[in-house]
Amino acid sequence: MLPFVPILKGGQDESTIREALQILRADEQLNQLETVLAFFATFVLETALVQEIMRWDMAVLHESPWYQEILREGEALGEARGQRQGIISSIETSLDAKFGSDGLELMPQIVQISELERLKLILRDIITANTVEELQQIL
Numbered sequence: 001m002l003p004f005v006p007i008l009k010g011g012q013d014e015s016t017i018r019e020a021l022q023i024l025r026a027d028e029q030l031n032q033l034e035t036v037l038a039f040f041a042t043f044v045l046e047t048a049l050v051q052e053i054m055r056w057d058m059a060v061l062h063e064s065p066w067y068q069e070i071l072r073e074g075e076a077l078g079e080a081r082g083q084r085q086g087i088i089s090s091i092e093t094s095l096d097a098k099f100g101s102d103g104l105e106l107m108p109q110i111v112q113i114s115e116l117e118r119l120k121l122i123l124r125d126i127i128t129a130n131t132v133e134e135l136q137q138i139l
Helices: 002-007 014-026 031-041 047-054 065-099 116-128 132-138
Strands: none
Touching: 014 031, 014 047, 031 047, 065 116, 116 132
């Protein structure tokens, strides 16, 4: 239960967390749970204070499998957002080049779309559409 002290009733103060940390460090079998205690402590205390209490820098956490998985998910999310923004920018440029301000009037509707494949199809459809009205029907 010690790693969960910060989220238990009465465990949100610094002294309680320090006490739990001392108990964990005193036992060879439990000292592996220090990272878990630190993780839960960040829910109730400032990260800088948790680092001070634990007396370790974030390198320990960066090496953990949890952190690595969160990092991979964050990178994938950032990549998807970047792709989406790139396609949206290409759509906007294409609409402006082909249809001018009339085409740009479709942008508020298009930016609401989050699926990359659908946005790619819209970009292709801009090339094949002959009029803004035809493109509007496709949308």
